[in-house]
Amino acid sequence: MVQRLSxxxxxxxxxxxxxxxxxxHRLLVRAGYIRRAAPGGYTWLPLGYRVFQNVARVIREEMDAIGAQEVNFPAMLPKEPYEVTGRWTDYGDNLFRLQDRRKVDFLLGPTHEEMFTLLVKDLYSSYKDLPVWLxxxxxxxxxxxxxxxxxxxGREFSMKDSYSFDLDQEGLQRSYDAHRNAYIRIFERLGLPFAIVSAMSGAMGGSASEEFLFPCDIGEDTFVQCTACNYSANTEAVRVGVADAIDASSVPAAKVVDTPDTPTIQTLVDLFNAREDLQLSSRQWTAADTLKNVVVNLRHPDGRLEALAIGVPGDREVDLKRLEAQVSPAEVEAFDETHFAANTALVKGYIGPGVLGTNNASGIRYMLDPRVAMGSAWITGADSRGKHVMNLVNGRDFTADGTLDVAEIRDDDTCPSCRSALTIKRGIEIGHVFQLGPKYAEALGLHVLDKNGKQQTVTMGSYGIGVSRAVAAIAEAMHDDNGLRWPLEVSPxxxxxxxxxxxxxxxxAAAESLVSELESAGLKVLLDDRQGISPGVKFKDAELIGVPNIVVAGRGVASGTLEVRDRFAGTAVETPISQVGPQLVAQVRGK
RNA sequence: CGGAGUGUGGCGCAGCUUGGUAGCGCAUCUGGUUUGGGACCAGAGGGUCGCAGGUUCGAAUCCUGUCACUCCGACCA
Known part of the structure; x- marks a missing residue:
């Protein structure tokens, strides 16, 4: 087909x-692919919609190839199924809710686990029907x-969501692997670089989960990659190994030290380095020698409030995202002055393991960062104003209630898999695969009869790709200073x-003749036939729009050539007119 | 939800301090010249200045409220 720019x-x-x-965002608007229609809502213009459809086509082809079947649900959904699974409330303010004229509640679907579960329950009731992928x-x-x-x-966005239904864990694993492989093929075809990282399952529930991240500085997700092995994980999901025990037999007895005016870790370290009786012979004290005890409140789903203390090396902060991911579904709240006032064992600024722990004075559950080795010695709070304690040994002088891995992850941290260095990167989440397990099937009563005529709860997986987000990610990955650049597979x-x-x-005539030739070969052609527009404008527009193959019909025609440009390579080659058509057809078909 | 900033033709902006009825560039239309890297000349159309209220003879400009957007943070399969 041919589209004239005029x-x-x-x-x-x-x-x-x-x-x-x-x-x-800038380029998609500038090049005329999208227009903002509402806060977080975008209209697709013809150019943009062609790219969108191409991305959707690639996804459909690969989903169909693994045997998944396409269906379509309404976006406006009844409240009841979401009440049954608890997500009507769990989703909170993120859920768009509306009422009909009779004040009956509806929602606009944020994701469709409930509806797919009910649909399969509606039609299927035998193990023979499984697996099924929709x-x-x-x-x-x-x-x-x-x-x-x-x-x-956006607040309204296009997503490909699929769901697998299996009788058992082995089946779920096969479904999960099939989707995971399909996703790899999809993103390869879209030309998107990606990293597959271990993830937390979060509000979706379930166990195994991996994210497909497009590595990119403006990404909102932070993940780590090992520089040596293939370990890769979302920072929320990183699990640091428990440090090996250290021999503490040569550590002197714990000693309480007067440390006035040391409100921060740094001032505490400075004081230890300044006092001759406390100095180390071989090195300076650092923040990593101190044990920082952070107290937070956990709000449990039943409304109960529980204080929690976390001991981390003083050179690290507690990462709130990691903490929340670990304690979910409980939520983290601040432990403020009123809470300090209520627990007299706590001396703010000087909290130490002496009072922490369910069996000690504060009664607060005390969890240690796994980096805090058994037998390691620390400078930490002495639970008395203006006093710290040194040579306090884990396992000898204090005991925690367990470990909790919520300290911040940093560049050069140790890989939990191979002990090499990790690097931290940012990425845009373009896909997510989950093993949901029986959560939704159980809540909504999706059972099938097995070989023995016994009821079995179905186990599920859910798999998402942000279609509109993928368009933006491709633009993000491929653009240059002059504009967009689309891989042939998705180019408009x-x-x-x-x-x-x-x-x-x-x-x-030369241009029109080439158009006919390409069109009859089945190529999609954009022809800039605008009159009275200077060449510079047309070149700029062509580069902005980002079709990978650009042909210029101009001054070369007189000598029998057209200029063939490659938007990615940046090349421009004067080519004999008769060769241009066959060359482009071969290139496009060989994509 | 906290902090900061911004709302003026389709897009980018000036005008606001010091109140007097809206201007520039791009885009669009007409005519002419131009045509290989965002042309030129002449003319034209298009905005009650986010919204509401107030002060004033008079408000884009001052005051109050409100809404929206952007950025940072919180939040977020």
């Missing part, structure tokens, strides 16, 4: 829109506190032909 519904912008910060490509609604980055985080057109130079019948 009639294409588009207007490219010379200036960046003021409200767009990230490159993909998917849809549909708009999802989430009332995000802060939509951002255009298509990257295969070839962008520019008629340049003076209006000239032979130039126009």
């Amino acid at each position: 009639t294409l519904f588009v207007r490219t912008l010379r200036d960046n829109p003021a409200d767009a910060e990230v490159p993909s 998917y849809q490509i549909q708009n999802k609604f989430r009332d995000e506190a802060r939509p951002r980055g255009g298509l990257l985080r 057109f295969d070839v962008h032909i520019v008629i340049a130079g003076k209006d000239d019948a032979t130039i126009t």
Whole structure:
């Protein structure tokens, strides 16, 4: 097919829109792919919608290839199934809710586990029917506190969500692997670099879960990769190994030290380094020699409030995201002045293991960072104003209630798998695969009869790809200073032909002739046939729009050539007119 | 939800301090010249200045409230 730029519904912008910060957002608006229609909601213009459809097509082809079947649910859903699973309340403010004229509650689907579960329950009741894999490509609604980055985080966005239904864990593992492999093929075809990282299952419930992240500085997810082995995980999911026990037989007895005016770890360390009787002979004291005890409140789902103390090396902070992921479904709240006042064993600023622990004065559960080895000696609070204690040995002088791995992860931390160094990166989540297990099937009563005629609860997986987000991610990954650049697989057109130079019948004829040739070969062609537009404008627009193959029909026509440009390679080659068509057809078909 | 900033034709901005009825660039339309890297000349259309209230003879401008957007943080399969 051919689309003429003179009639294409588009207007490219010379200036960046003021409200767009990230490159993909700026370029998609400037090049006329999308327009903002509502906070967190975007309209697809013809160019953008073609890319969107191409991404969706790739996803469909790969989902169909593994035997998944496409269905489509309404976006407006009844409240009841979500009440049964608890997500009507668990989703909180992020759920768009509405009522009909009779004041009956509905919601706009944020994800469809409940509906798919009920659909399978509706139709199937035998183990012979399993496994079954269903998917849809549909708009999802989430009332995000802060939509951002255009298509990257919207409140209405397109997602491919699929769900697997199996009789047992082995089946679920096969379904999970099939989806995981399909996702690898999908992102490879889309040309998106990705990392597969271990993840927390979070509000979705279930056990195993991995995220597909497109590594990118503007990404909102932080993950670690091992520099040596293939370990890779979301920072929330990183598990540090418990440190090996240390021989503490040479550590002197614990000693309480007067440490006035040491409100911070740094001032405490400075004091130890300044006092001759406390100095170390071989090195300086550092924050890593101190044990910092952080107290927080946990709000349990039943409303109960529980104080929790966490001991971490003084050179590390407690990472709230990691903490919340570990204590979920409980939520973390501040332990403020009133709570300190209520527990007289706690001396703010000087809290130490002496009072922490369920069997000690404060009665507060005390968890240690796994880096705090058995037998290691620490400087820490002495539970008395202006006093710290040194040479306090874990296991000899104090005992914690257990370990809790919630300290911040840093560059060069040790890989839990091979003990090499980790690096920290940021990424955009473009896919997520979950083993949900029986959670939803149990809640909604999805059972099938097994070989023995006994009822079995079905076990489920759920698998998502953000379709609109993938469009933005590709733009983010591929663009250059001049504009967008689309891989052929998703490009709105295969070839962008520019008629340049003076209006000239032979130039126009050469361009039109190439259009016919490419069109009859089945290629999708964009022809810049606009009159009275200077060549510079057309070149800029072509680069902005980002079709990978650009052909310029201009001054070379007189000598029998067209200029063939490669948007990715940045090359421009004068090519004999008769060769241009066959060359492009071969290139596009060989994609 | 906390902090900061911004709302003026389709897009980017000026005007606001010191109140007098809206301007520039891009885009659009007409005519002409131009045509290989965001052309030029002449002319034209398009905005009751986010919204509501107030002060004033008079408000884009001052006051109050409110809404929206952007950024940072919190939150978020």
